[in-house]
Amino acid sequence: MNSKCQCVELNDGHFMPVLGFGTYAPEEVPKSMATDATKLAIDAGFRHIDSAYIYQNEEEVGLAIRSKIADGTVKREDIFYTSKPFQLWSTFHRPELVQSCLERSLKKLQLDYVDLYLIHYPVSMKPGENSFPTDEHGKVIPDAVDLCATWEAMEKCKDAGLAKSIGVSNFNRRQLEMILNKPGLKYKPVCNQVECHLYLNQSKLLDFCKSKDIVLVAYSVLGSHREKKWVDQNSPVVLDDPVLGAMAKKYKQTPALISLRYQLQRGVVALVKSFSEKRIKENIQVFKFQLTSEDMKVLDGLNKNIRYLTLDSTAGHINYPFSDAY
Template sequence: MNLSAGIQSIPLSDGNQIPLLGLGTYGDPRTTPKGSALECVKLAIDVGYRHFDGALVYFNEHEVGQAIREKIADGSVKREDIFYCGKLWNTFHPPELVRPALERTLKTLKLDYVDLYIMELPMAFKPGKEFYPKYKDGKYIYHHTDLCATWEALEACKDAGLVKSLGVSNFNRRQLELLLNKPGLKHKPVSNQVECHPYFTQPKLLEYCRQNGIVMVGFCPLGSSRDSSWVNLKSPPLLEDKLLVSIGRKYNKSSAQVALRFNVQRGVVVIPKSFTRERIKHNFQVIFDFSLTEDEMKAIEALNKNVRFVELLMWSDHPEYPFHDEY
């Protein structure tokens, strides 16, 4: 898929549409000032964003929901203009907990439905009040994972009108196949949200998703923060890459805009997160008014180092840890 300039949304396999550029709303709850998500989502809607990626475990869905509702109330947008993606956290995988988790998100957002609801990870944790349950020795408490049973509970949520589309996140090929081959599958996953950027281009997973009508949504499309507590720093800072900088000069764009354009042109939805006003504007305004040449796309693809920024090694002993497989 080589998308020309100007195209801002692509179809999902269930007939709905997803905007190619969204705003990620994660901010470390320990360091992000209260109100940041509220103000940034309102600004983003004013700039032109219509796709917002959130989650219950970001602890700011109340702010994101308030921003969306305020912009609907002042006539800037209608509800159907907005595409909101929420996520099912690891402690809610047992089928009887799936709908209550989604209803909790809807209550927090104060919205009647979400546009996309995804399994945030294929790894289940012990259900309970703690989102990150641990034993006294600090090890995480896992729970038996039955991805197909969880998926059936999600299908029931779609049938009940609580969500328009269903997807997954951080699933490898084997885990996707498990769902796609599930007996009695009613609604197949329309998307798989995974790390994707010029240093980690995911060619095999992208091709598998394309063959099966699954849209890839790329998180960390500009690389990641340099927080060594959870980010692999073996990869150098993406936005300082000489090729991205030089291609940017040609088009009068930044390396960030080139990195976003690269994925969008491959049909990969991008959800850069930012609580910086200038960056929110910068990322949106000028990735739809130019196209990279075929040679430039190939040159950027060749930057692939096959090294993840987000490895989630603290959970690598989980039976369903997705990153032991090649893709």
């Protein structure tokens, strides 16, 4: 991994850059922009690239990575690439599908391996269905998926060399413990990627993950992409918070950089996305300043337990992760 890149050691001995470039974009954004933005991010110094099958841009992101390898900007081992294949987002978590999903993503990426492979979401659909099964009242029919069996298939992907590290996303404490307490556990999840920002600082989940040597990775770290399809448009905007704005002026930084710095100083890996060259270059400047412990406490106090991405359509499912306190 690039020596200029600040990294955290994972519980399997691999290293993850603490600042990652997210590649999700709303449907109306041309897929080609993922290629351009990822190239810009790598040129700016990002070495951690996060994508997923459901983003429908892995071909474009893979093209960007390969082009930056081809022009000598980076080597493959400099890049930490995270994948979250579709079947581990919402379709039935049948163990026999886990490796084929990863192989499909690798084919799109035209890469030999991913650095991190995640179960995207603990809720599943049955094969061939495009929505969660519901009863006559519209309530989701519980489908008790054996997450432990899925995890065993994830472990096989690591053993096969298709993924250097394996982890989870959107899991609560109870679901993490289900994996950690599994008889015959071979590899612990290296991370749990969750929504985490100043209005949802996940302090309890962070403490739990730290106690188990699991890295917390934050998405929607600046609040949310606020896409109407996912997010209540009446919810407050993190970057407009007056306390955050005042602190940005104090440090002569942007609210976004203060938000990012806050996460890094509390031991959270932060994913940030942008299609703007100016903002991509700005975000990498997060390593050039530090917040005082007093200001960290002030930012801790902004927590409102506001979750932007609630995925209410899955709320009736037995594995819905957001009903628990954390």
